[in-house]
Amino acid sequence: AQTVTQSQPEMSVQEAETVTLSCTYDTSESDYYLFWYKQPPSRQMILVIRQEAYKQQNATENRFSVNFQKAAKSFSLKISDSQLGDAAMYFCAYRSARSGTASKLTFGTGTRLQVTL
C-alpha cells in the first residue's frame, strides 16, 4: 500500500519570503500522480499543483513549484513571494496511474502554513 508522509506539522514564513513544504511517499509503482492541495480556514480543499511521475520536468503554477525527486520519492512544494492568502493547511497526495483505481487519493497528514507580516 502507498503511504504519504509530511514531516512538518507546522511551518511559518514571512510575507514575500519563500518557503518549502516537504513530502515523501512510498510506492512500488513506477507510474503515478502527485498533488498538492491547499485547505484554507474556510475548509474548501483546492488543488494547487500536480505532477505526473513520468515527466522529469518539475511542475510550476505561478508562485508555486515542486521539486520532484522520483528516485528519492520526494515531492516538495515551494511557495515564492508568500502572501497572507497562502496561509492554510497543505496536503500532499498520491494517486496510482493504474486503470481501475477510480482516482483513489492517498493523503499525508498535512502541514499548517502560517504567513506573518
Next chain:
Amino acid sequence: ETGVTQTPRHLVMGMTNKKSLKCEQHLGHNAMYWYKQSAKKPLELMFVYNFKEQTENNSVPSRFSPECPNSSHLFLHLHTLQPEDSALYLCASSLTGTSGLYEQYFGPGTRLTVT
C-alpha cells in the same frame, strides 16, 4: 467555488438520531467520493462511486450508508453514530477513465458533531 456543494455545512446530532449529508457536483464528473477528515489524521477515503456504482468501501461501519442516485448527487445517511464519528466530512468528484490525471474537486465539507 469549485462546483461541488455540500449541505448542511454544520450538523449536531445525538447518537440516536438519523440524518443525511448531501453533496452535489455541477462539473459533469462521473465519480464521487466521501472522505472523513479528523484532526491530526490523513484524510480517510470512505466510499467511491463510479457511474453511480459503488466501487470502494474502505471498511466503513454500517452506521454510515452512502447513496448515489445519479452521477451528480451523493448522500451519506447517518444513524446511531458515536462521538468518535465527529469530524469534517468532505465530498469530492472527478472524471475517471483508463488513464489521465482526473484530479478531484472538493466541496466545503460538513462539520459533524455527535453528542
